[in-house]
Amino acid sequence: MLHLAINPHLLVCPNYALPNFKAVRQLNYFSDEEPAATIQYLDHAAWNAQVTADTEAAADAKHNHLKQLAANQVEVEKELNKKWLKLLPLNDSGMPSIFPVHSPLYAFHKLELIKYGLALQAVSSVCTSCKVIPDADLSWDQFSSARTVYISKIQCTKWPTALTKQTASFLFALENHPMACITDYGKWCQGTIQDIRT
Template sequence: MARVARNPELDLCPDFAGPIFQAARAAIVATVANKTNADVVRYFTTAWQTDWDAKKIAWDQQEVADKAAASDEATRKQAEPDAEAAAQKREADKKKPKLNDFDSSRGIGDAIAPRPSAFALRKLERYEYVELWYFTREGCVDAAASAANRTINEDAFALTKVDDVVGLRLAASFSASKNVVKDIDLTWDQRSFAKNSMLIHMTKLGWPTKHVESLADFWYSLETHPTRSLLHGDRIVITYQSEVRFEWHDCLRRDQGFNIASINDNLMRRASDKVWDAVRDSRPGRDTVSNS
């Protein structure tokens, strides 16, 4: 609505019965049947009064709005010195840890799964390759022992960069265990325990279902693969999985992912050759060469 430029209280009703409006009155009386001069005067007066009333209401509302706006502006200017402090408080509130609610009717389960190290979970959280050993019983025990023996100085923070954002994390989450065992050197029992634990944590950390299911199918295919029935079969399959899983992570990082659950027979034969070469190299007298 347009602003009312003048206070209606300052305006007086014109004298519609006076000589200034005589021509207007005469024109209406001449063209409108049964209209007298007095009727025309009342019509003009009523129309002016209606317009004046509307302007008075608009003026009063305008005055209230102007006073409110002036009060808001004064409040804003008064609050300006505290604006920076308020902004800093909002930022601090955003960074403040949030405590989730809990189900009052829910109790703890009968077993608590062993927890891998912060280093391993961070790798998994960032979709990076991490050795299966961290998810074995031995790896979880090692993580618990390291956490229990950690000194105050070891609880230091280190800079990290994720998606061009620099932040702080506990330095311990960057440290690989000195006891880590490569996948190729794991026992079958260690591999079986670790792969189940890793799948659980992948799901908890929000890995896509497609990726988790593909990796689960990969390990199931290896468990049921005919190669396991052969001499050194478990070692061959472990060798295959150690190389293929590393390649899978590397290809995912380069956006060249493949279906890891599809077992490649040629690669399985190469893994078999590597194992048998290692077996032959470990036999006594391997260095003795006949010249005959």
């Protein structure tokens, strides 16, 4: 259908009975007596149909837009309701001289009921796999290889960027520590100290 650019309701209806519009009358099979009102009616009907179609298209577009916004809002709420791992914020402060010991509340409750005993135990002694090498027994090459795999794995699990950078910075500093340049015992000593700290 021809798209009208001008509203015919705002135009002055020409006199289609004039000889200049004879071709128009012949194409539309109008007699010379009744062309004006009929042609004007057709123009108005075409304009009204065009306005109705444009209004419906705009309403459909608005409805689809609102529907998409609602769907996006539902997705955002689903993401917000997911139980993500909550980590404390990190800062660039130095290493503390005293490391705080945190314990779950149920442990204190069972200590009061004398169901738990307090004892210190090395982490490497409670490993479930017999193939796990204790940190103190790792060679420097094994430690370097494990460090690279460790960094790649925490990036795959989408750790917070600050925590990933801090871990990589720590391992880089450990790799480039002056003690590592001591040929005889430096790297072994570093690995042993790190095992004690962890």
